[in-house]
Amino acid sequence: MTIQEAAAVTDVQRADVGDYIIILEKVRKRFGDFEALRGITLRVKRQEVVVIIGPSGSGKSTLVRCINHLEKHDAGRIVVDGIELTRDIRNIEAIRREVGMVFQQFNLFPHMTVLDNVTLAPRLVRKWPREKAERIAMELLERVGIADQAHKYPGQLSGGQQQRVAIARALAMQPKIMLFDEPTSALDPEMIKEVLDVMRELARSGMTMLVVTHEMGFAREVADRIVFMDAGLIVEEGTPEHFFTNPQHERTKLFLSQILHH
Amino acid sequence: MTAQANLSSDKKSPPAILEWMKENLFTPWYNAVITVALAALIFVVLRALFRWALYEAKWEVVLVNLRLFAVGPYPEEAFWRIWVALGLVGALAGLSWGAWGGRNWAPSVVAGVLGAIVLVLPASPNVKWPLIGVLAAFILTHVASMGRSRLQRPLVWGWVLSFFVILVLLKGLGGSQVLADVPTSKWGGLLLTVLLALIAIVASFPLGVLLALGRRSELPVVKLFSILYIETVRGVPLVTVLWASAIILPLFFPKGVRVDNLIRAMVGMTLFSAAYLAENVRGGLQGVPRGQYEAAYALGLNYYQAMRHIILPQALRAVIPAIVGQFIGLFKDTTLVAIVGLLELLGIALSVIAQPEFIGLQREVFIFIAAIYWVFTYAMSYSSRRLEARLGVGTR
Numbered sequence: 001m002t003i004q005e006a007a008a009v010t011d012v013q014r015a016d017v018g019d020y021i022i023i024l025e026k027v028r029k030r031f032g033d034f035e036a037l038r039g040i041t042l043r044v045k046r047q048e049v050v051v052i053i054g055p056s057g058s059g060k061s062t063l064v065r066c067i068n069h070l071e072k073h074d075a076g077r078i079v080v081d082g083i084e085l086t087r088d089i090r091n092i093e094a095i096r097r098e099v100g101m102v103f104q105q106f107n108l109f110p111h112m113t114v115l116d117n118v119t120l121a122p123r124l125v126r127k128w129p130r131e132k133a134e135r136i137a138m139e140l141l142e143r144v145g146i147a148d149q150a151h152k153y154p155g156q157l158s159g160g161q162q163q164r165v166a167i168a169r170a171l172a173m174q175p176k177i178m179l180f181d182e183p184t185s186a187l188d189p190e191m192i193k194e195v196l197d198v199m200r201e202l203a204r205s206g207m208t209m210l211v212v213t214h215e216m217g218f219a220r221e222v223a224d225r226i227v228f229m230d231a232g233l234i235v236e237e238g239t240p241e242h243f244f245t246n247p248q249h250e251r252t253k254l255f256l257s258q259i260l261h262h
Numbered sequence: 263m264t265a266q267a268n269l270s271s272d273k274k275s276p277p278a279i280l281e282w283m284k285e286n287l288f289t290p291w292y293n294a295v296i297t298v299a300l301a302a303l304i305f306v307v308l309r310a311l312f313r314w315a316l317y318e319a320k321w322e323v324v325l326v327n328l329r330l331f332a333v334g335p336y337p338e339e340a341f342w343r344i345w346v347a348l349g350l351v352g353a354l355a356g357l358s359w360g361a362w363g364g365r366n367w368a369p370s371v372v373a374g375v376l377g378a379i380v381l382v383l384p385a386s387p388n389v390k391w392p393l394i395g396v397l398a399a400f401i402l403t404h405v406a407s408m409g410r411s412r413l414q415r416p417l418v419w420g421w422v423l424s425f426f427v428i429l430v431l432l433k434g435l436g437g438s439q440v441l442a443d444v445p446t447s448k449w450g451g452l453l454l455t456v457l458l459a460l461i462a463i464v465a466s467f468p469l470g471v472l473l474a475l476g477r478r479s480e481l482p483v484v485k486l487f488s489i490l491y492i493e494t495v496r497g498v499p500l501v502t503v504l505w506a507s508a509i510i511l512p513l514f515f516p517k518g519v520r521v522d523n524l525i526r527a528m529v530g531m532t533l534f535s536a537a538y539l540a541e542n543v544r545g546g547l548q549g550v551p552r553g554q555y556e557a558a559y560a561l562g563l564n565y566y567q568a569m570r571h572i573i574l575p576q577a578l579r580a581v582i583p584a585i586v587g588q589f590i591g592l593f594k595d596t597t598l599v600a601i602v603g604l605l606e607l608l609g610i611a612l613s614v615i616a617q618p619e620f621i622g623l624q625r626e627v628f629i630f631i632a633a634i635y636w637v638f639t640y641a642m643s644y645s646s647r648r649l650e651a652r653l654g655v656g657t658r
Contacts, residue, residue, distance in 0.1 A: 068559075068560055070556050070559065070560060089564075093562060093564060096559065096560060096561070096562040097562040099560075100560075100561075101556075101557075101560040103553060103556065103557065105551075105553050107551075107553035107554060107556060107557035108557070109554065109557070109558075109572055109576075110576070111575050111576055111579065120561070120563075120571060121561035121562055121563060124563060124567050124571065125561065125562040125563060125567075169561070170560075170561070173561060173562060
């Protein structure tokens, strides 16, 4: 191993990308015969909240999952916080440290308590001592309103509580970006609000967020920008104002009429 | 149940037990018929068995050869080493029970009662006092460590370390005066059975986990090797593996290099067991949802960390019954090494009944060793159920 390579292990190369924390250029992804992403170009600024909407199968989730390399993109470029997403595992892990993710199915670790769920990654990846990890975990659990459940197991919590733990778990890594992949789609209606409240607060605190959701109220209120996708392409994007009052494309109008007047 | 029983005894007066029997054993009429028939069958079988065991069986064959069954031809002057090893295990077991079992006096009481029984038995003092010593080691350490769960982590290392200490104790060190070398050909009986099973279990576990991970690996060479290995070994009977390791293996070594017979058998059993274990573990790995991998990776964990902390704990927990079942099978399969000339429990039994003075006493000998196998395998399945219950926390 040369000295340059040794240095690269700890500090991957970062490009100067100015204000853009996420850059996607002509990103393509196919699953067998199905083309999920057909050339996506998108730039996200620091502290921006971008909500991605679109019919199911339009590629929203795939797009988000490509950003932290849960899916490998086939073509195009992805640069996150100046780090280019390549096949290099060091780059992938460096990006994953900066990007938190919240899943539709929560994906909490069922064999660990809530507190262990939240402290695990900081202790293993950030090498924090237990005391520090637990102190910060408790602050985060306080922030999402479930500090009193810290010593329970995920299976003992409601869906809404589990999703709030999942948010705290992602935040514990102190990420620069948070990805949300339909975070409220698996929840009972009465629990959606408690999760959206946490996300609202997070957006206000200045976190860069990329949110896939069907919650139009949340999109309208919180988003800086809304991106509408269909069949693997970005059809239209703009401010919520523009988007809900004056959509340009027929496909967007159709989708909005279906989702708002069902 | 008890509440129901109380209720019924308040109302009328047929005793609860009769009521229960009537409901569960004699209603409707065909259940009554089955109950009576089975009870008769059990009675006949048990009566014959007890009559034979108490009046006809010549248990001297077991009593006279007890030492052979226990340790085989292990030299008498080195017996103290076995007792020290047992004492070490007793102490570790006591500490473990104390550290994991909470404030529960039962284990110590049971050990005390056993000690009292040993004390009044007409056993030779060479056995009696060391045995009481082992029990005392258990009781002392158990009482001292009760409820101290902080000992758990050091104890795990203690067990690992003791494994090697015991091997050195039993084998001895070449050239040492105090611990003279005992050739493995002098190991036998239950001692050899337990050692074989223990070493095969301890060694095949990590190997099996690695093979299971290898089979699911994305690296083609690793994957291919794992599949080839697992499928080849699973396609061959254990007896063949033992023959192969005993007879074919030496052909690959240069002349003059002799690999110990026992080590060859151990290697054979370990390699064999690892292949089956790998398939059990793979079953567990497949049961862990994809979302668990994704959540682990999304948090920045690397492959090793994700496996060690997220995936394997869940996968292994799910297949504890299968793994313990396999280890029970492995314990019983140690009998097959009799084929390559090792005198484990069955080998000793066969050599005992071959002696002229014990001809015709196979029944006693085989029932005796069957009882030993049963005690050990039942203890294994019992601890597996305890382990499952313990680990069940939070998996609803």
